[in-house]
Structure formats: structure tokens, C-alpha cells
Amino acid sequence: MxxxxxxxxxxxxxxxxxxxxxxxxxxxxxxxxxxxxxxxxxxxxxxxxxxxxxxxxxxxxxxxxxxxxxxxxxxxxxxxxxxxxxxxxxxxxxxxxxxxxxxxxxxxxxxxxxxxxxxxxxxxxxxxxxxxxxxxxxxxxxxxxxxxxxxxxxxxxxxxxxxxxxxxVDGSKFDPAVISEERKAALRARWRAAPGTRIVLQPARLTAWKGQSTVIEAARLLKADNRLGNTLIVLAGDAQGRDSYRHRLESEIRAAGLEDNIILPGHVEDVAAALAVSHLAIVASVEPEAFGRVATEAQVMGCPVIATDIGAPPETVAAPPKFKAEEATGWLVPPGDASKLAAAMAEALSLTPDARAALAGRARNRVLQNFxxxxxxxxxxxxxxxxxxxxxxxxxx
Missing domain, CATH: 3.40.50.2000 (Glycogen Phosphorylase B;)
Structure with a gap:
């Protein structure tokens, strides 16, 4: 029975x-x-x-x-x-x-x-x-x-x-159309992001394999080349008891002269709103992600994403050379390669409004159809x- x-x-x-x-x-x-x-x-x-x-x-x-x-x-x-x-x-x-x-x-x-x-x-x-x-x-x-x-x-x-x-990914929750201005304003205020500031978000717990150090070095390279501009990089995630690692990241930020460009605000509860206010999301893992949900969440929110080309992100992010430029939904870079990450960040942040909108539409449709x-x-x-x-x-x- x-x-x-x-x-x-x-x-x-x-x-x-x-x-x-x-x-x-x-x-x-x-x-x-x-x-x-x-x-x-x-x-x-x-x-x-x-x-x-x-x-x-x-x-x-x-x-x-x-x-x-x-x-x-x-x-x-x-x-x-x-x-x-x-x-x-x-x-x-x-x-x-x-x-x-x-x-x-x-x-x-x-x-x-x-x-x-x-x-x-x-x-x-x-x-x-x-x-x-x-x-x-x-x-x-x-x-x-x-x-x-x-x-x-x-x-x-x-x-x-x-x-x-x-x-x-819940396409009804992760939908730019349902994120209120109040939710977005609350996050920008928490991060002390001035009007007009471009936000780059890496939502990941603070642990070495997530690649925060690579992001810091990429930002240093961009700043040295006068390509960082008014960009705020948010390394959002809990240390989960790894206080020594957090202190190490803070030291790296100071050594690179990036105190005004990079913050570590801890865990972000409202990830959808965080992606809604972000100009770019990064998955910088130096060890393989078995899935890597940030890559799909960013895409369904229409937020351009850069991920490392190991583990599952090559399945979830459509990127050249496997996909044509007009089919791409993001970028894939080698793990731990700050130079390649910096180049991809510069390209993503320089997208025209029309190019960004086209990429966002492709990315959202692909995620809703497959993930x-x-x-x-x-x-x-x-x-x-x-x-x-x-x-x-x-x-x-």
C-alpha cells in the first residue's frame, strides 16, 4: 500500500x-x-x-x-x-x-x-x-x-x-523588480557607500580557499593602474571563528593602501538586495566549488559575475571561449590569478548600460531555465x- x-x-x-x-x-x-x-x-x-x-x-x-x-x-x-x-x-x-x-x-x-x-x-x-x-x-x-x-x-x-x-535559485525572491529602494538604501548605508560608488561584492565566508586575498591583490593592481576609481569592494561573510584570517586580510588591505576601497562587513542576510546594489559579483575560489550558488544568484539578479574556472562554475556561467560573446553571461578566470581577475573586473565595470542590460537578460533567462x-x-x-x-x-x- x-x-x-x-x-x-x-x-x-x-x-x-x-x-x-x-x-x-x-x-x-x-x-x-x-x-x-x-x-x-x-x-x-x-x-x-x-x-x-x-x-x-x-x-x-x-x-x-x-x-x-x-x-x-x-x-x-x-x-x-x-x-x-x-x-x-x-x-x-x-x-x-x-x-x-x-x-x-x-x-x-x-x-x-x-x-x-x-x-x-x-x-x-x-x-x-x-x-x-x-x-x-x-x-x-x-x-x-x-x-x-x-x-x-x-x-x-x-x-x-x-x-x-x-x-x-528562487527566481521570485532573486528578482531585481521586487527589491525595494528601502532595502537597497539600507545596505548602501550600512556599507557607507556614497552616491555614485560602484560596488563589487564577494559574498563568501572568510576562509582562505574562497580567494579573498586574490580579490585584494586584483584591486591593488587596478588602483595602481588608475582603473579602480570610486569602487567599493565588499568582502561579505562571517569569519566563523577564523579571526586570524580576518586579521590577515585586514593587514593585506592596509599594505595595499585600500582601506577606503575594501570593507569586511561580516555576514549579509539580504543577499538579493546586496546583489541588486552591486555592479559586479565575484566568486574567487582557489579550490573547486561543488556548485557555487553565488554565481547563479548574481546572474538571476542581473549582476555581472566573474568566477574561477574550476569546479562547477563553468557549468553555470556561460563565458568565452566556450560561448560566443553575444551568448556570454559572465567571465571565468584562472584561480589565484590576480592579473586575470583584475582584467575581467575592469571589463565588467566598463560595460555600457546597454551591454550590461543585454548580459543581465541573458544571464537571468539561463538561470531560470537551468537552475x-x-x-x-x-x-x-x-x-x-x-x-x-x-x-x-x-x-x-
Missing amino acids: ALTRPTILQIIPELDTGGAELSAVEIADAIVRAGGRALVLSEGGRLAPRITATGGEFVPFAAATKNPARILWNAHVIRQMIENEGVDLVHARSRAPAWSAMLAARRAGKPFVTTYHGAYNEKTRLKKAYNAIMAKGDTVIANSQYTKRLIEERYGTPSDRIRVIYRG SLESMRLDTLDVYDRLLGTQLRASYK
């Missing part, structure tokens, strides 16, 4: 910020809208209230622990929860809790799904064994073709067990349906 109201349990360490965290919220909402019951186990964070706001159930849980003994105990607790709450499927979105979730799901005889969100570091055999849990789902969701290839190469996971589901939130939700519900024999996708409203 088919399940009429399946209960789906997602587990993720925290619900603070990031693509994996936001996906957990968005899929909880999709499950509820399809008539299912959505449980989310996590230590919590600023996104936790959104779980309950969608009709899902947030369950405080020590999901971030990496202690082996606690992971085994968590597996016992999750299995009890599966039985007590009638959980039909378990979906893990991060490595440490995935071990507990898999043990619990296997013991309870329930389907187990993983989403491989990141291009995890595998410098040792132990780390590779730890990461391998994310390839052990009955279905493994890869958030890009790049990620799918990574899973196949690293773990030999059969292609038919991997489902590529791109990270989705929409609705597609991500429907495809994920389809994964659940195939494992459970349910009709969640067809019931989604």
Missing part, C-alpha cells in the same frame, strides 16, 4: 548559513507542500526558525559531533526516532551526521539518501574513508556534473545511483518517490 503522508528526516550539522543548510530548508518546505512530513535534525542556527515557518519540524540534535562514540550513540537515537516518529526515509547532507544516519537507516530498513554538497579534501586515506559516507546513499544526489564526476572517480559509485540535481528552485525541489521529491513508491512530486503545490 502506497504511503499517503511519508515522513522524511533530513540531518545536517547546523542551520546557520550556506548552500547545504538552505537546501535543507527549501526541501523541508517542498516535502510539506507535497503533503509529506518534514523533520530536520540539527544543532540549529539562524535558519532554524524557517524550518518551522514552512510547516516542518526542527529537532535540536547534536548533529555536528565528530566524536566516534557520540556518532554511534547518535545512530541509536536516530533509529529510535525512526521507529517512534514513523520515519520513511533518511536524507543526510553532511559527513559526520551521515555516518549516524546511515547506521540508523540500515538497521531500521529504511532508504538512505545523501547529497554530496562539497568537493571535500582527501589528502589522506583516513579522510577519504571518512568522506566516502557521502557516496553510500541508495541514491546519491550530486549538485553538479563536476560533483558527479568526482564521486565516480573517487569511490567508483555506479552512475545509475547518482542523480545530478543542481542547486536551485531554478522549483526544478531542484521537484527533482528531489522524485528521488524520494522512486525509493518510496510515493507521489510527492505529483502532489507538490
Whole structure:
């Protein structure tokens, strides 16, 4: 007999910020809208209230622990929860809790799904064994073709067990037409951006692999060449305890004489408005992005974007030489190459209004056609349906 109201349990360490965290919220909402019951186990964070706001159930849980003994105990607790709450499927979105979730799901005889969100570091055999849990789902969701290839190469996971589901962007939320002047003015005031100032935004947590140092050096090169002008570069993101890295960036900014051109304002909650006031967005990662949602969010907002040509951005940003100039939606540059980044920044900032509008239109249309939130939700519900024999996708409203 088919399940009429399946209960789906997602587990993720925290619900603070990031693509994996936001996906957990968005899929909880999709499950509820399809008539299912959505449980989310996590230590919590600023996104936790959104779980309950969608009709899902947030369950405080020590999901971030990496202690082996606690992971085994968590597996016992999750299995009890599966039985007590009638959980039909378990979906893990991060490595440490995935071990507990898999043990619990296997013991309870329930389907187990993983989403491989990141291009995890595998410098040792132990780390590779730890990461391998994310390839052990009955279905493994890869958030890009790049990620799918990574899973196949690293773990030999059969292609038919991997489902590529791109990270989705909400085109109704990320729409220049719905961003009020008040929202934009609030951000410009917070950043102390004078009227007429061009804003270049890099929304990324403060960690070395996100490439903030490359952005600082590119700005120095532009200033030395008298091409920076009245530009404010906003390195927006939490340090997340990496205070020494933040201090290092501040030192680099001072050494380059860019105190009036670069700020580190911390986390930006209203990313859509931040992109709406920005003349350019940058994804400067020096290690591969498994997806890189900033690239798609910027494009759907009509904000020109430069990304590094590693990982998934070559899938999401249409750039020469693969695409003709009249088809391009942004720029791709080599990772860590401040000179190439500076050149792309200069070109993007010098676009005429007509050229910028044409690029913005192409970019928004491409994202809505290929990387929409609705597609991500429907495809994920389809994964659940195939494992459970349910009709969640067809019931989604």
C-alpha cells in the first residue's frame, strides 16, 4: 500500500548559513507542500526558525559531533526516532551526521539518501574513508556534473545511483523588480557607500580557499593602474571563528593602501538586495566549488559575475571561449590569478548600460531555465518517490 503522508528526516550539522543548510530548508518546505512530513535534525542556527515557518519540524540534535562514540550513540537515537516518529526515509547532507544516519537507516530498513554538497579534501586515506559516507546513499544526489564526476572517480559509485540535481535559485525572491529602494538604501548605508560608488561584492565566508586575498591583490593592481576609481569592494561573510584570517586580510588591505576601497562587513542576510546594489559579483575560489550558488544568484539578479574556472562554475556561467560573446553571461578566470581577475573586473565595470542590460537578460533567462528552485525541489521529491513508491512530486503545490 502506497504511503499517503511519508515522513522524511533530513540531518545536517547546523542551520546557520550556506548552500547545504538552505537546501535543507527549501526541501523541508517542498516535502510539506507535497503533503509529506518534514523533520530536520540539527544543532540549529539562524535558519532554524524557517524550518518551522514552512510547516516542518526542527529537532535540536547534536548533529555536528565528530566524536566516534557520540556518532554511534547518535545512530541509536536516530533509529529510535525512526521507529517512534514513523520515519520513511533518511536524507543526510553532511559527513559526520551521515555516518549516524546511515547506521540508523540500515538497521531500521529504511532508504538512505545523501547529497554530496562539497568537493571535500582527501589528502589522506583516513579522510577519504571518512568522506566516502557521502557516496553510500541508495541514491546519491550530486549538485553538479563536476560533483558527479568526482564521486565516480573517487569511490567508483555506479552512475545509475547518482542523480545530478543542481542547486536551485528562487527566481521570485532573486528578482531585481521586487527589491525595494528601502532595502537597497539600507545596505548602501550600512556599507557607507556614497552616491555614485560602484560596488563589487564577494559574498563568501572568510576562509582562505574562497580567494579573498586574490580579490585584494586584483584591486591593488587596478588602483595602481588608475582603473579602480570610486569602487567599493565588499568582502561579505562571517569569519566563523577564523579571526586570524580576518586579521590577515585586514593587514593585506592596509599594505595595499585600500582601506577606503575594501570593507569586511561580516555576514549579509539580504543577499538579493546586496546583489541588486552591486555592479559586479565575484566568486574567487582557489579550490573547486561543488556548485557555487553565488554565481547563479548574481546572474538571476542581473549582476555581472566573474568566477574561477574550476569546479562547477563553468557549468553555470556561460563565458568565452566556450560561448560566443553575444551568448556570454559572465567571465571565468584562472584561480589565484590576480592579473586575470583584475582584467575581467575592469571589463565588467566598463560595460555600457546597454551591454550590461543585454548580459543581465541573458544571464537571468539561463538561470531560470537551468537552475531554478522549483526544478531542484521537484527533482528531489522524485528521488524520494522512486525509493518510496510515493507521489510527492505529483502532489507538490
